Amino acid sequence: MLSSEYRVVVGPEGYLAPAAASMGIVLPEPGEGLIEGVIVPEREAMHKIAEKLLTAKNPTFFPGPLVLWAWNDKAIAKAQAVKALAEAVGAHIIPMPDYRPKYPMINPQIEINPNHPNLTIWHNDIDVCVFVGVHCHYANLALKIIRGGTDCYTIALCGEFGHEDAMITLRDVNTAKLCTLLEVIEEAKIEVGVR
Amino acid sequence: MKKGITTISPAFEDIMPEEYRQLVAEGPFGKDLGLGDLGTFKELIEEHPLCAGCGLALGIRLIIASLPAPENTIVVGTTGCSAILFPQLAMHNIHSLFGNQSAIATGLSRALRLRYPDQPKDVVVIAGDGGIGDIGFSFTMQAWFRNEKFTTIMLDNEGYSNTGGQESGMTRQGIALNMAPTGKKYPKLPMVELAKTAGCAYVAAVNPSLARRLGKMVRRAVLVAREIGSTYIQVMVPCPTNYKFSPSETLKQAKALNPQPIEYISAEAEQLLKEAEK
Amino acid sequence: MVERKIVDPEYLLHKAPREKKFLIGNEAVAEAVRRANIDIVVAYPITPQSEATHIVGDLYAQGYIKDYYRGEDEFAVMSAIAGASMGGARTFTATSGPGTLRAFEMFPTWAGARLPVVCAFMCRGVNSPLSIQPDNIEIGWLMDTGMLIFHAEDPQDFFDMTLIAYLVAEQPDVHLPVGVCVDGFFVTHTREIVELPPENEIFPPYNPHLSPVPIMDMETPPIRQMRDPFVMKSNYISYNTHASWQQEVRAASIRARKHITRYLGSAVEVTYPEANILLIASGTAAAQARVAMEQARQEGVDVGLVKIKVLRPFPEAEIIELAQSPERIIVPEHNITGWLAREIKSRIKDSGKVEGGPRVFGGMTMPPKIIFDKIKQNGRMM
Numbered sequence: 001m002l003s004s005e006y007r008v009v010v011g012p013e014g015y016l017a018p019a020a021a022s023m024g025i026v027l028p029e030p031g032e033g034l035i036e037g038v039i040v041p042e043r044e045a046m047h048k049i050a051e052k053l054l055t056a057k058n059p060t061f062f063p064g065p066l067v068l069w070a071w072n073d074k075a076i077a078k079a080q081a082v083k084a085l086a087e088a089v090g091a092h093i094i095p096m097p098d099y100r101p102k103y104p105m106i107n108p109q110i111e112i113n114p115n116h117p118n119l120t121i122w123h124n125d126i127d128v129c130v131f132v133g134v135h136c137h138y139a140n141l142a143l144k145i146i147r148g149g150t151d152c153y154t155i156a157l158c159g160e161f162g163h164e165d166a167m168i169t170l171r172d173v174n175t176a177k178l179c180t181l182l183e184v185i186e187e188a189k190i191e192v193g194v195r
Numbered sequence: 196m197k198k199g200i201t202t203i204s205p206a207f208e209d210i211m212p213e214e215y216r217q218l219v220a221e222g223p224f225g226k227d228l229g230l231g232d233l234g235t236f237k238e239l240i241e242e243h244p245l246c247a248g249c250g251l252a253l254g255i256r257l258i259i260a261s262l263p264a265p266e267n268t269i270v271v272g273t274t275g276c277s278a279i280l281f282p283q284l285a286m287h288n289i290h291s292l293f294g295n296q297s298a299i300a301t302g303l304s305r306a307l308r309l310r311y312p313d314q315p316k317d318v319v320v321i322a323g324d325g326g327i328g329d330i331g332f333s334f335t336m337q338a339w340f341r342n343e344k345f346t347t348i349m350l351d352n353e354g355y356s357n358t359g360g361q362e363s364g365m366t367r368q369g370i371a372l373n374m375a376p377t378g379k380k381y382p383k384l385p386m387v388e389l390a391k392t393a394g395c396a397y398v399a400a401v402n403p404s405l406a407r408r409l410g411k412m413v414r415r416a417v418l419v420a421r422e423i424g425s426t427y428i429q430v431m432v433p434c435p436t437n438y439k440f441s442p443s444e445t446l447k448q449a450k451a452l453n454p455q456p457i458e459y460i461s462a463e464a465e466q467l468l469k470e471a472e473k
Numbered sequence: 474m475v476e477r478k479i480v481d482p483e484y485l486l487h488k489a490p491r492e493k494k495f496l497i498g499n500e501a502v503a504e505a506v507r508r509a510n511i512d513i514v515v516a517y518p519i520t521p522q523s524e525a526t527h528i529v530g531d532l533y534a535q536g537y538i539k540d541y542y543r544g545e546d547e548f549a550v551m552s553a554i555a556g557a558s559m560g561g562a563r564t565f566t567a568t569s570g571p572g573t574l575r576a577f578e579m580f581p582t583w584a585g586a587r588l589p590v591v592c593a594f595m596c597r598g599v600n601s602p603l604s605i606q607p608d609n610i611e612i613g614w615l616m617d618t619g620m621l622i623f624h625a626e627d628p629q630d631f632f633d634m635t636l637i638a639y640l641v642a643e644q645p646d647v648h649l650p651v652g653v654c655v656d657g658f659f660v661t662h663t664r665e666i667v668e669l670p671p672e673n674e675i676f677p678p679y680n681p682h683l684s685p686v687p688i689m690d691m692e693t694p695p696i697r698q699m700r701d702p703f704v705m706k707s708n709y710i711s712y713n714t715h716a717s718w719q720q721e722v723r724a725a726s727i728r729a730r731k732h733i734t735r736y737l738g739s740a741v742e743v744t745y746p747e748a749n750i751l752l753i754a755s756g757t758a759a760a761q762a763r764v765a766m767e768q769a770r771q772e773g774v775d776v777g778l779v780k781i782k783v784l785r786p787f788p789e790a791e792i793i794e795l796a797q798s799p800e801r802i803i804v805p806e807h808n809i810t811g812w813l814a815r816e817i818k819s820r821i822k823d824s825g826k827v828e829g830g831p832r833v834f835g836g837m838t839m840p841p842k843i844i845f846d847k848i849k850q851n852g853r854m855m
Contacts, residue, residue: 019721019724019727021725024730027728068694119710134743135685135686137587141718161645161646
């Protein structure tokens with residue numbers, strides 16, 4: 001496959017999925033997002049996120065340490081916004097409290113770990129997941145493993161520059177942007193008749 | 196440490212696993228707890244995969260519980276059995292490479308002094324006898340010569356346990372282990388004497404059966420390192436797996452090998468501790 | 474110390490007025506350090522690097538750098554730099570040849586730990602036998618560590634690339650170490666005109682909160698955090714984690730391309746790209762190749778030059794494109810292994826058109842004439 005034809009789509013992609021960056025996928029600029037490796041206007045990515053979450057069987061949010069811990073006012077507010085989003089789409093929330101390898105002691109029912117995220121996804125049969133508040137290195141580590149070994153659709157709401165290894169990503173995500181996404185989701189719910 | 200770092204975001208209080216909620220509610224951060232309080236608070240080591248009867252695991256448990264300010268302490272370790280336990284430690288800690296811990300700690304403690312001039316950040320090296328006495332010997336000594344302001348604690352199990360039981364410099368003369376098939380040819384390294392010679396302001400050696408004594412030593416070593424300079428503690432932590440004794444005999448072995456605690460305090464450190472322990 | 478002013482990095486690099494100075498490379502890199510707002514420098518003597526960190530030591534004494542000391546050897550220096558960087562400090566150090574090799578275990582460790590360290594490599598020969606003279610064999614080894622590698626041609630490049638290195642290294646999507654390499658003596662000890670922005674204008678401080686991995690200060694969540702844990706249980710999960718981690722380090726290097734373009738312009742500098750014979754070189758070999766090219770063109774030979782400024786991430790697309798039209802490609806190098814020829818041959822379709830060489834090493838200079846002769850030999854073959 002030519003690298004320019006590579007798309008970041010639902011797996012299982014294979015024994016060892018490549019980093020999307022090494023297949024030619026580039027991160028979005030401010031105001032843009034990525035859908036399956038293609039750069040799109042941010043709004044379009046938000047609509048796609050709404051569609052994916054609202055049509056999922058078991059959507060699940062994976063909040064990471066940057067929002068799980070109340071280390072500053074922004075984190076506390078962002079955590080509230082994440083929770084509101086999850087509630088709006090009827091998603092479960094499974095935390096990623098830290099990044100240490102926890103295998104084999106992990107309880108995949110109630111937590112996820114970036115070194116073996118597939119265990120939590122398989123155990124709970126999660127078909128769409130959202131990463132938020134995870135340090136970028138660990139998010140990418142996990143997103144590749146998920147694409148390689150599971151059929152879970154991945155969404156990354158990144159506070160920095162975004163994640164090529166997710167199927168949809170937004171960048172510069174702060175509380176305000178989460179609120180905009182919530183509005184998009186609420187509109188989409190009306191459109192598709194979800195109550 | 197900012198208080199909120201160990202507070203769960205209100206939005207997520209209900210979904211955090213039990214071990215984290217316990218850490219928040221019953222952890223030792225900011226509470227000035229010590230060894231005597233063990234059993235009354237949630238310890239910072241969640242679980243570990245070390246062997247039954249591991250002296251080193253006991254040593255680390257006592258050391259961590261004795262730190263005067265765990266909420267502002269960063270641990271630097273190195274390769275070895277301890278590095279299998281440290282990922283489970285609820286404190287910032289660094290495993291870099293085998294032997295470079297004192298160099299890592301030098302850079303780290305200097306960086307933290309620059310970034311937090313008004314908030315003491317304690318750096319504590321906790322490493323094995325091979326890591327400190329052999330492969331990291333030069334970095335250990337040089338950090339002491341420079342009088343770097345961090346504490347070095349050796350977990351002395353007299354050999355390389357994690358790699359399958361080889362002789363180390365801290366192995367006693369005559370003992371046959373892997374890589375010393377006919378017995379070790381030279382005596383145990385005099386690390387306590389070397390620490391004094393190198394200028395450490397506080398030097399101690401102890402076995403973990405004297406838990407209260409060990410706890411006091413850790414506290415003293417960290418306080419002296421914070422204000423004055425390098426400090427060193429050597430803790431005898433025998434290895435039942437490598438030395439082939441029963442896991443129930445660990446403390447007996449430790450007492451036999453290091454019956455008499457040693458404590459050296461420089462005049463300057465003496466003065467400081469007198470004030471601190473008033 | 475003069476009163477200093479924090480300015481926008483892009484202004485400092487591209488817009489600030491520049492004054493001409495007559496500097497050797499070691500002075501030029503120190504001028505970059507002066508403006509980079511660095512927290513900690515750790516130094517260890519080795520020729521031909523030492524002079525640069527002497528001058529940086531003077532900058533520390535004058536208050537331009539917050540902490541500075543001489544380490545005990547290069548492995549310790551690179552380790553201390555890692556500790557400082559994990560603690561959230563901006564760092565600088567430098568070494569040469571044997572020092573690079575002594576410290577080598579740290580370079581993939583820096584990359585794996587996502588440390589935005591900048592290290593200058595003043596390349597020299599490695600033993601045995603001992604040589605302190607120019608030879609850049611070490612770059613070939615550094616290229617597989619996961620670090621970004623820049624190769625400066627002259628003191629001006631050395632100044633600009635060192636400053637740019639911090640800007641690229643500290644991007645949240647990159648956050649990798651950068652090695653800024655120069656050929657020892659030919660650059661470090663050669664005096665040339667260097668254009669410098671004002672000495673009182675400096676970069677903003679490093680912001681550790683943009684790091685893609687937690688800073689080790691007990692002020693960043695999560696508190697239960699080891700850098701970097703053993704991932705070595707004997708099972709597929711552990712192997713897969715390590716593999717994904719390595720991939721992410723390489724991915725971060727690829728992401729650096731965008732930032733390199735923004736700050737450095739391009740990873741390659743091309744003269745006469747349509748020529749029949751193309752010289753491709755980096756460092757001082759590019760300078761000598763330029764002289765040879767001009768001589769050859771005066772004699773009517775159709776020859777061009779590609780100077781590669783960035784070796785990691787390798788400018789793959791550019792080289793594949795540029796390699797299409799010429800009939801012959803000549804790669805002069807200052808080392809015996811021919812790492813640049815290897816890089817090029819492994820990427821282009823028709824590697825048979827690449828002539829690796831001329832190569833000089835062990836301290837020998839590269840007279841433009843030997844490149845000129847090579848051009849003429851290849852010219853006759855057409």
